[in-house]
Amino acid sequence: MNPQGMSAKKTNKMRQFLIGMTSVTLLSVACYALGDLIDYRAVALLLLVAVSILAVLFDILPVLAAALLSAILLNIFFIEPIPHYKITDTESVLLFLVYLFIASVNAVLTNRLRNQEKKIRDREEKENTIKLYNTLLNSLSHELKTPIATIIGSIDTLKETDNTIQSVQRMELLSEMEIASTRLNNQVENLLNMSRLETGTLKLKRDWCDVNELVFLVIHKLHATDTHELIFDPDETLPLFKLDSGLMETVLNNIIHNAIRYTPQHSTIHITTAYDETHLWISIRDNGNGIPEPEISRVFEKFYRLPNSGTGGSGLGLSIAKGFVEAHGGTVQVMSYLNKGTTFTVMIPAETSYLKSEKDDE
Amino acid sequence: MTSKPTVLIIDDEPQIRKLLEINLAGKGYLVKQAASGKEGLQMAASHLPDAILLDLGLPDMSGHEVLRKLREWYSRAVVILSVQNNENDIVRALDNGANDYLTKPFRVGELLARLRSAIRYNDTNANTQLIEAGDLEVDLGARLVMRSGDVLKLTATEYSLLALLASNKGRVLTHQFLLREVWGVSFQAETQYLRVFIAQLRKKLEDDPNRPRHIITESGVGYRFQ
Numbered sequence: 001m002n003p004q005g006m007s008a009k010k011t012n013k014m015r016q017f018l019i020g021m022t023s024v025t026l027l028s029v030a031c032y033a034l035g036d037l038i039d040y041r042a043v044a045l046l047l048l049v050a051v052s053i054l055a056v057l058f059d060i061l062p063v064l065a066a067a068l069l070s071a072i073l074l075n076i077f078f079i080e081p082i083p084h085y086k087i088t089d090t091e092s093v094l095l096f097l098v099y100l101f102i103a104s105v106n107a108v109l110t111n112r113l114r115n116q117e118k119k120i121r122d123r124e125e126k127e128n129t130i131k132l133y134n135t136l137l138n139s140l141s142h143e144l145k146t147p148i149a150t151i152i153g154s155i156d157t158l159k160e161t162d163n164t165i166q167s168v169q170r171m172e173l174l175s176e177m178e179i180a181s182t183r184l185n186n187q188v189e190n191l192l193n194m195s196r197l198e199t200g201t202l203k204l205k206r207d208w209c210d211v212n213e214l215v216f217l218v219i220h221k222l223h224a225t226d227t228h229e230l231i232f233d234p235d236e237t238l239p240l241f242k243l244d245s246g247l248m249e250t251v252l253n254n255i256i257h258n259a260i261r262y263t264p265q266h267s268t269i270h271i272t273t274a275y276d277e278t279h280l281w282i283s284i285r286d287n288g289n290g291i292p293e294p295e296i297s298r299v300f301e302k303f304y305r306l307p308n309s310g311t312g313g314s315g316l317g318l319s320i321a322k323g324f325v326e327a328h329g330g331t332v333q334v335m336s337y338l339n340k341g342t343t344f345t346v347m348i349p350a351e352t353s354y355l356k357s358e359k360d361d362e
Numbered sequence: 363m364t365s366k367p368t369v370l371i372i373d374d375e376p377q378i379r380k381l382l383e384i385n386l387a388g389k390g391y392l393v394k395q396a397a398s399g400k401e402g403l404q405m406a407a408s409h410l411p412d413a414i415l416l417d418l419g420l421p422d423m424s425g426h427e428v429l430r431k432l433r434e435w436y437s438r439a440v441v442i443l444s445v446q447n448n449e450n451d452i453v454r455a456l457d458n459g460a461n462d463y464l465t466k467p468f469r470v471g472e473l474l475a476r477l478r479s480a481i482r483y484n485d486t487n488a489n490t491q492l493i494e495a496g497d498l499e500v501d502l503g504a505r506l507v508m509r510s511g512d513v514l515k516l517t518a519t520e521y522s523l524l525a526l527l528a529s530n531k532g533r534v535l536t537h538q539f540l541l542r543e544v545w546g547v548s549f550q551a552e553t554q555y556l557r558v559f560i561a562q563l564r565k566k567l568e569d570d571p572n573r574p575r576h577i578i579t580e581s582g583v584g585y586r587f588q
Contacts, residue, residue, distance in 0.1 A: 205582070208553045213561070216572040220573065234572070240554050249581060334365070355558050
């Protein structure tokens with residue numbers, strides 16, 4: 001646990017002590033004011049109820065402290081002689097001891113019950129983690145082994161049939177290996193990014209970023225002009241934004257790549273950039289088939305993939321994009337209409353610079 | 363150059379060394395190999411290669427340290443190989459005198475191109491007055507920039523920036539270096555100046571400023587003129 005968590009826990013415990021003591025004291029004061037109306041036995045029962053409630057809500061130590069305080073208050077202000085800690089008759093002694101005993105046992109038992117509950121919860125959590133881990137392993141071994149199998153298989157073919165194989169087939173095998181290696185590399189990159197997000201080691205390197213240039217760069221690198229029409233209408237007045245350009249490149253790449261992957265060939269993908277005083281807006285709109293209602297909320301889940309999706313893909317791309325945008329303090333929203341298409345909207349709060357080159361006086 | 367150019371590979375991965383050797387030898391280079399920083403330094407001293415391919419992740423000492431020691435006496439091309447896109451690492455190496463960098467996995471074609479341009483840099487020198495790149499001509503002596511024969515109107519800052527990039531044709535120059543040289547030391551962090559002026563320059567130099575062919579962005583690192 002980090003030191004911050006520790007100190008938060010400490011102040012929380014202090015608060016529990018304080019609330020416990022105060023509520024018991026306040027209750028005693030109230031009972032004392034109504035002293036003529038209620039008997040000290042009734043006060044003992046009321047205090048017991050208060051301690052029981054505290055036991056359900058708080059940790060063992062603050063509750064025990066409250067129980068002890070209530071016993072002392074009971075003794076001084078409600079059991080004869082008042083106000084004095086001495087108790088004279090046996091019945092009162094018995095009442096005091098029984099009160100102290102019940103209050104303490106109450107505190108201890110409730111605490112034990114709670115601990116047990118926590119243990120069960122922890123175990124369930126652990127099981128969930130293991131489940132997630134297994135999903136990860138399954139997804140991973142498939143995603144990593146498929147391209148590896150392609151590479152090894154192609155190599156074997158090339159080696160064994162060295163001279164007999166036609167040069168066309170040779171080229172085909174080689175380009176299969178190329179595709180597989182690129183895929184493998186992308187997966188490794190995804191996993192590294194995911195682990196940076198999960199372990200909280202992600203540090204933003206914000207610097208002035210020309211978002212239009214970045215979008216053009218991403219589009220250029222995706223090489224998708226044969227299969228899809230990518231249209232980008234840059235807002236020429238867009239200022240520079242202080243962003244982590246490396247992470248933003250991944251965000252744009254993952255969302256656009258996703259749009260390419262899940263829309264039919266020759267679909268159109270529109271990218272637009274916009275801004276207001278405080279935020280940068282980027283929207284990626286496709287005219288594909290849309291995402292069915294039940295799935296739409298799950299697209300950002302780790303390892304989640306649409307049921308009809310073909311081969312390839314680890315289900316990490318969008319969740320990494322979302323993580324990186326959130327690291328900037330922004331949000332990604334998705335809207336989808338069946339048979340009409342899907343729009344992803346990225347909104348990021350960022351410092352802007354309107355510096356123009358007019359400053360360069362001749 | 364009369365004899366074959368020599369390239370020294372300093373990398374602890376035998377597979378990478380083998381791959382590089384096959385490709386470089388095939389292109390007429392004489393290839394020397396070292397598997398550790400220490401060995402690399404010794405071989406650099408004994409063979410005086412025309413260029414060194416240096417991996418940053420070595421077992422015995424960091425690639426940065428090897429580079430620093432090399433640069434005490436070795437002034438020829440050093441091209442960095444780095445495992446992942448760790449921009450800090452790359453910027454650091456370039457600022458410490460590396461000529462260029464490639465991230466693994468790299469494409470062989472690109473490696474050969476970078477290596478050629480780094481070795482060419484040994485021969486040229488700052489004395490070159492006229493730099494040509496496609497339809498562009500930068501005449502450092504006359505302080506003139508021509509595009510397809512027409513003189514371009516550039517502001518003073520635009521010219522300084524372009525002249526710096528052009529006289530290091532093929533090399534990546536880091537953001538900090540460009541800002542320091544053109545604007546001054548106190549502007550080293552002011553990358554917005556650089557973005558704005560690069561965009562302006564591209565509008566004047568490039569056929570399509572959104573698909574630049576002359577001033578290339580090296581994401582998170584700097585710019586390269588080609």
